[in-house]
Amino acid sequence: MEKEVYPKKDLYDINDLLEIMKILRGENGCAWDREQNHESIRMNVLEEAYEVMEAIDAKDSELLREELGDLLLQVVFHAQLENEADSFDFDGVCDGICKKLIYRHPHVFGNIHVDGSDEVLKNWDSLKSRSKGQETALERLTSVPKLLPALMRGDKVIKRAVNSGLQGDTKEFALRNLKEKVDRLEQILSNGGEIEGKIGEVLLACCNLSNIYKKDSEKSLTTAINRFIMQFGDLEAKTTKKGASVNQASEEEIKELFSAEDNNG
Secondary structure: OOOOOOOOOOOOOHHHHHHHHHHHOOOOOOHHHHHOOHHHHHHHHHHHHHHHHHHHHOOOHHHHHHHHHHHHHHHHHHHHHHHHOOOOOHHHHHHHHHHHHHHOOHHHHOOOOOOHHHHHHHHHHHHHHHHOOOOOHHHHHHOOOOOOOHHHHHHHHHHHHHHOOOOOOOHHHHHHHHHHHHHHHHHHHHHOOOOHHHHHHHHHHHHHHHHHOOOOHHHHHHHHHHHHHHHHHHHHHHHHHOOOOHHHOOHHHHHHHOOHHHHOO
């Protein structure tokens, strides 16, 4: 098989990436790349997106540059698959997003006036629904991708419901609703019954509270998980120092572990 030769350059650009992807999928390309289809690499998009998020959270610019490249590769790969099927190509992807951005920013590219970012987001949702032919609030809610992490999906569903006119979007209502859901869960635990749905209602009420305070439920839980891991490490180190293991930790030590927020402000 004849080897492909690609010119060495000091700086490659998007055209090089498109050409390299075409070569990898070509007759003399890579056996693995040639075998792939949309379904076989679909999870790679999610994995690379999460790695981009980790680089952002780490405030690591060099890592972010690398991870954005990995994510861009997924876009190019899927576009190449469609190009081979004579459906669309990378230019079609760029054309679509450019037209979408112009359409959804009439306050920049048109004569619409808005007051602040909140109104921008409401207009964005309205224009998005109109472009997708969504006539009802229910259609806007059901269009939130089902494969999103549940808390992220909960945030988006709550936000769209509120933007569609749902009342009760006050701090007092959200907090009272959360307390009521916790109380109901406590009753179920005491009296017996299915608790999974009730736990879900508590989490959704948390999403509503996050929406009121403009917080990210997924990020909030991630922060709490990371803090728990650190606290668990402290507990393990403490018990090991005493010649014991975690399962021999005292009730007071375990309580301290699950009350980590009291020790971290």
